[in-house]
Amino acid sequence: QLFGESDGRDTVKLQPIILLFCLPPLLFINYVYGNVTGTFFSLWGIERLIAWKTTKKSVIFVQGAFCLAVAVLLKSFSLIFLIAGVIFLVLEGMRRNSWKPLALALGMCVLCAACNMALNTIYSCRAGRELPQGAPKLLWIAMGMQENWEGHGAPGWYNMYNYSTYRETDFDVEKSTALAKETIRERAGEFAADPAMAVNFYGKKAVSQWAEPTYQGFLISYDVLNPDKYSPRMQSIYYGSISELLMKWMNGYQSIIWVFAAGGLWACRKERTPAELLPGLIILGGFLFSLLWEGKSQYVMPYFWLATLYAAKGLGEGINWLEKKLCHRPG
Numbered sequence: 001q002l003f004g005e006s007d008g009r010d011t012v013k014l015q016p017i018i019l020l021f022c023l024p025p026l027l028f029i030n031y032v033y034g035n036v037t038g039t040f041f042s043l044w045g046i047e048r049l050i051a052w053k054t055t056k057k058s059v060i061f062v063q064g065a066f067c068l069a070v071a072v073l074l075k076s077f078s079l080i081f082l083i084a085g086v087i088f089l090v091l092e093g094m095r096r097n098s099w100k101p102l103a104l105a106l107g108m109c110v111l112c113a114a115c116n117m118a119l120n121t122i123y124s125c126r127a128g129r130e131l132p133q134g135a136p137k138l139l140w141i142a143m144g145m146q147e148n149w150e151g152h153g154a155p156g157w158y159n160m161y162n163y164s165t166y167r168e169t170d171f172d173v174e175k176s177t178a179l180a181k182e183t184i185r186e187r188a189g190e191f192a193a194d195p196a197m198a199v200n201f202y203g204k205k206a207v208s209q210w211a212e213p214t215y216q217g218f219l220i221s222y223d224v225l226n227p228d229k230y231s232p233r234m235q236s237i238y239y240g241s242i243s244e245l246l247m248k249w250m251n252g253y254q255s256i257i258w259v260f261a262a263g264g265l266w267a268c269r270k271e272r273t274p275a276e277l278l279p280g281l282i283i284l285g286g287f288l289f290s291l292l293w294e295g296k297s298q299y300v301m302p303y304f305w306l307a308t309l310y311a312a313k314g315l316g317e318g319i320n321w322l323e324k325k326l327c328h329r330p331g
Helices: 011-019 024-028 034-055 058-074 076-096 100-127 138-143 161-168 173-193 195-210 217-221 232-239 241-267 274-292 297-327
Strands: none
Touching: 011 297, 024 217, 024 297, 034 058, 034 076, 034 274, 034 297, 058 076, 058 100, 076 100, 076 274, 138 161, 138 173, 161 173, 173 195, 195 274, 195 297, 232 241, 241 297, 274 297
16 A cells, blocks of 8 residues: 555555556567566565555565565566665665665665576576576667667667677677677767757657557567468457557557646655655656667556556545535535
8 A cells, every 4th residue: 555545535446446447468468578477576576565664574575575586587677676676765764764674675685686696506507507698788778779670660679789789799798798888889979969869869769668558569469470360350459440449548548647647746745755756766767767778668568557556646636626626616
């Protein structure tokens, strides 16, 4: 429970109702990838941390820390949730003038590192050799600074630069890192020489991710290599009249959620606790990360789900305001 009761109305109960009308997650049910499972454990971990803040039960904190550690193993962008959790604990320690939350933050980081080390050790033993380091992360940052790929996607979206560069260097980490650094330097120089171009580039990149209402749900759940296996009705859902109707619904729904989320943040502007700031901190971190990293709107969906928490708060406050106006209406 993040906000609790506001003027006699439990706004927490509004979030499940709001989510009933959220269609994009239904398009991900056949998407077997770390995004889905990583998001699940990330959100669960944050929920456990907020619950720990209320109950102060150690077992609940351990559950949250473990969920976040698993989330990072499943998908690297879950580090945003872990970092936000650490900041949350630091703020809680400062607010209470206590060292215990700081110790818990350190313990959570150690647990995450230990889980990652344990997993690498297990796979290394099973493979009978030391695991390779993999492609350097700088390749994704360099890719996020490039134009779209042959007319597909938007600026900064996936264009195979990371894989092709890693392969061209014969999977050499040092050579790949050097090429990524050079690409980043060149692109940063272009942005510095033409600030208007940089603003246009990152503006389009942000909008393409944060204002795309399906979060790539149609693209992900549709087999483009075997379109004939779909019935005419299914084809209509993906590319026909039904698809257009669903797109309009999801676009309107997304806009309403962000408007109510802004209202929810405004409603709690005077008395903000670390717990109330935690989802917003994650959304802010996700926004900055999406500008820096490879662009994909599917990566934004976890932050949109978090925004429904504030949307529930905003909706509850709006209903309360309307009730007061109607009850005090003259005559």
